[in-house]
Amino acid sequence: MTQGQCPSCGAPVEFTAGSAQVLVCGYCQTVVAKKGLHLEAHGKIGAIVDTDSPLRLGLEGRHDRAPYRLVGHLQKDHGAGPWDEWYVEFENGRTAWLSEAEGFFYLLFESGVEEGLALDSLHPGERFSLRNRSYVVEERGHGRVVAAEGQLPSDVDPSEDSYYVDATGPKGTLITLDFGTRSRDPEIFVGQRLKLEQLGIPMDQVRPKARKVALDQARCPQCNGALALRAPDSTRRVACPYCGALLDASKGRLAFLQLLEKPDHPPLIPLGAKGRLDGVEWICIGFMVRSCTVEGVRYPWEEYLLFNRARGFTWLMQSNGHWVYLKPLDAGEVSLAPGSSAYHEGRRYKSFQSVTAVTETVLGEFYWEVRAGETAEASEYVAPPYSVNVDATESEVSYTLGEYLAPSVIQEAFQLKEPLPSLQGIAPSQPNPHSSASTWKWASFWAAALVAVYMVVNLLAANALVLDMTVRLDADAVSGQPSAMHFSEPFTIHKRGNVRAEVFAEVSNNWIGVQGDLVNQETGEVTSFYEELSYYSGRDSDGDWTEGSREATEYLSAVEPGTYVLRTTAAFSSGTGPQGRAFKVKLTSDVPRGTWFCLAVVVLLLGPVFSYLRSSSFESARWAESN
16 A cells, blocks of 8 residues: 655645556645656646446445455546446455446456457457457547546546457457557457346445436427427437427537427327336337438338337337337347358358448437438348347447337337338338248148058058959950950959959950949849050151050949959950950959049148248349348
8 A cells, every 4th residue: 555645735645446547636626646656747637527327436345256456437428428347356355447338337357468460350240250250340540548437557638548349259249459549559358247236336326317307307499399308318419399499418418419300290109108018017218210322212111219228228119010129139130241141050141131221309308419411331130030230330340139029019018009111111120921831830740641641551452463364265256246256254353442454455456344333143244444545656757656545544432342253355456366366354353543642642732832922022022122
């Protein structure tokens, strides 16, 4: 511990943090540095301004069971309002920095210097490798130290503009590359994002929200309209709903920035409306109209900023009656092939569109320095009903994970009385209502059942050959007359079922017709069939040719069991020789047939094929809007 007097004003100063090299005099704001056993004045620094930070010097907490204390405090600014960074010293001597942004806290530990890494090689959205890990740049910025208090590890110079790069990796890994005033060889800080309650600081020790009290009953400095701010702790921009003035709220009071055009219709979800989505109650605090222009045509959409004190911020986007619920996503969690595809948690998202988005109108509160007319390169990758959305500017990139919601979900969640706009066209991440996946699934199930039935039927079928006879007619037999008639020996059919009749004849450039009558000897019932066989061949200028067939098959259905005789009567042309008058007949009882099986398969396929055609038509219409 080092004690002494401020070299500037003589007030007592004391170094209680072993890692601290400088401290800020609490009386005159002089930066006091240790120089051996002596203290030196290194100029003055601005006093801390009141922000929305719940932290204060001296607070004690625990992280991973290790006690720590907030011993130093910096405020940095890049021209759009200050942000807070706290110097943390652990009881075991380890040190870290704790910064605040968008309702979260980022605890970062120093991890040495990375030599050779250049600032110019790192741009928002780009992936790079560092120490065998992959990261994606989310922000590249700069800022000056404008105010300080407490004890700090190194000197501070308010005239220096320091550069930094923030990046994320898989599984929530965060890193900050602090280049300072250099263009290469940054200091590396690695850590994680935490909520206030995860800092291990007793809630009764957290500083009251003075800024919230100041802004709770704020009025517009342009029109004096009362502004009921819903998230004053985090709000940096406010758009007055009465006069359209865009106001800065980063310094705890409202200051006029610019006059905006009012939207041509009120927000579909009123500012201040509360709704439950994803099991969380949200309040709508901001409304934006953004648009893009493609081939001279303007395409507008609306975005609604939702806030929950425990969960932070999220978005709802509405376009042509379609709604998408957007949740913040670390860039490092996504593997991106720009213009082609994105991968997140094992799911592939296909590139749908990339446009230049322009902010046209804003109403309500926003956690960043929004301005009308600002632009961003917006890209969307879809795997309906989900989407990965990327908004990139020159200095930062943000990722969101979208989920398509039906208008009825929004209507019910926010208890909206007015009907929402009807759907127009097809949204990029809209689920395909004609998806054939389930149809194919059920068709496959029934096809498997059908195959099983077919196999059982085949196993149980008798498939018995009951007659195999060859008939040779006499030379004086007359076509179609009793002399061309033949009776088989009696045979028995043991099982009710079909009978397959097969007829064979060695005809050549001739024909023969066979009338078969299956006569039940007990009942006299007759079941008939007729087959005509012909076979012709020859040769012409095109070569050899043939037509016809020397065999034919017919199925007789539902033949009862019993003793039968087959009576055949042949018909043939006059002059046919003995060979042309001979034929063979085979009868097989209870033969399994594949015809009904094939017909059933065709019927089963009708549903999936129809569903596939409808699904393909829907997808064609969707991707016709892609660029």
